[in-house]
Amino acid sequence: MSEIEESKPPRFHPLVRILLTMAGMFGFVAAGIAVSLIVMPFGLHSEVAGLFSVAGMAAGAIGVAALLRRFVDRRPVRPVRRSSPWSASGALLTGVVLAAAVMGLVKVVRVLFLGDTWQAFPMSGWVLAGLLALRGLVILLGQAFPEELLFRGYLFSSLSRQWPRWAVVTAVSVSFGVLHVISNPGADADLGFRLLYAVMATGLGLAVAACRAYGGTIWLAVGFHTGHNLTAGALGTSAYDWSLLLSGAALAGFGTVLLLLDRRRSRRAGNAVPTATAVAAGPAA
Incomplete structure (x- = not known):
């Protein structure tokens, strides 16, 4: 990577980059749909076809992030900064555990004060563990990794070249939340509950942005995002109410x-306000 290339300013205003990142979500979703259409003639089992689809979404997100980095930010294309498998796995698992703890607390409050109830799973043991693992993998590839790569990876790094940390966290959280008005609408949700879901998604955006800031890479954020989506669904805290x-x-x-x-x-550590250069050189996409 040359210092000249790294020092070039992005081509567009930060607000344009935010909009391009939001549009990028539809790009990786389109990649997943394209893969689904490609594998459809092979008559694969729905679960297997679904794994191909979410793998296509993850690959599509990598492509979108690379294009944004190279042609919008005018920086060399490179993958997420290399970290050891143990380090990345540890951050992922830590994020999952933290998210499970937060959503577990939400469930307890709902049961104690909002009339919610605990629901038994229809299966147990290895069958339940296997289903949860499969569901977690689908969430990881189709939602958590691609969304974190774009928002807490590319966009976080891009905005950090010009904005202070508080502004970056606010921007990646709010833009992520706003997008969920339409990206995850719910079959019977009216506009009011779509907006409520966007508020919740903004809170999630803040949580994973904090994970990105604290962990230094996207992996803690990816783990938290995966754990949130998995446990919120399993505990029944993701209803539109x-x-x-x-x-x-x-x-x-x-x-x-x-x-x-x-x-x-x-x-x-004697560095209360990280510089934009230090953040931009970090492990984001």
Whole structure:
């Protein structure tokens, strides 16, 4: 990577880059649909065909992020900074556990104060573990990794070249939330509950942005995103009702605490406000 290339400013205003990133989500979804159409004539089992589709979405997100980085930010194309498999796996699992803890707390509050109930799973043992693992893999490839690569990977790094940390976190959280008005509408959700879902997604965006800031790579954020989607579905906390505000508040609270811990850690290290250059050179896409 040459210093001249790295020092070139992005081609477009930050707001344009935000819109391009949001459009990129539809790009990787289109890649998944294209793969589904390609494998359809082979008559594969629906679960197997689904894995091909989400793998296509993950690959599509890598392509979109590479194009944005090279032609919008005018920076050399490179993958997410290499980290050891153990380090990446550890960050992923830590994120999953943290998300499960947050959503578990939300479930407890719903049961105690909102009339919710605990629901038994229809199966147990290895069958349940296998289904959860398969569902987690689908979420990882089709939702968590591609969305984190674009928002907390490319966009976080791109905006950090010009904006302070608080503005970057706000931008990647709000843009991510706004997109969920249409990207995950729910079959019977009217506009009001779509907006509620967007509020919850903004809280999730803040939580994973904090994970990106604290962990230094996207992997903690990917793990948290995966764990959130998996446990929210398993615990029944993702329904389109007013309790979405509770989920959003819990996620935003977690993100705020993590950001404060990151700030405290930076101060102890003698670097309270990371420079844009240092962040841009970090492990994002």
